[in-house]
Amino acid sequence: MSIRMGNSCVNCDNLMGDDTCKVHAVKVSTSYTCDSFEMKAALKDDPNCVSCARYEGPSFSNSQNVAPGMLCSQWAPQNAQA
Known part of the structure; x- marks a missing residue:
């Protein structure tokens, strides 16, 4: 099994300081991800x-x-x- 960087909201450039996604305007956590993911x-x-x-x-x-x-x-x- 290979190890990869997680494609989660925590690693996304669209995550704002209050844990809100600036693309979707919703509160997110570490288990969330989406097709608009942009790596920090x-x-x-x-x-x-x-x-x-x-x-x-x-x-x-x-x-x-x-x-x-x-x-x-x-x-x-x-x-x-x-």
């Missing part, structure tokens, strides 16, 4: 120096003070997709 965009979940787009590049200013696993306020994901 997510950033890479491993933010550190090695996964940063600036790491060892021309805009990288702290080459003497970094190590894998460290994080700074300038982190930019290498592969962000929307």
Whole structure:
């Protein structure tokens, strides 16, 4: 059996903060899904120096003070997709 990301309202971009679907205007829960499902965009979940787009590049200013696993306020994901 394969493992997949759930196609539920919790992962849908159309879910509003009060658990209402902005397409259908109804209150939903984790067990709901529909044909208008739009996956939420997510950033890479491993933010550190090695996964940063600036790491060892021309805009990288702290080459003497970094190590894998460290994080700074300038982190930019290498592969962000929307």
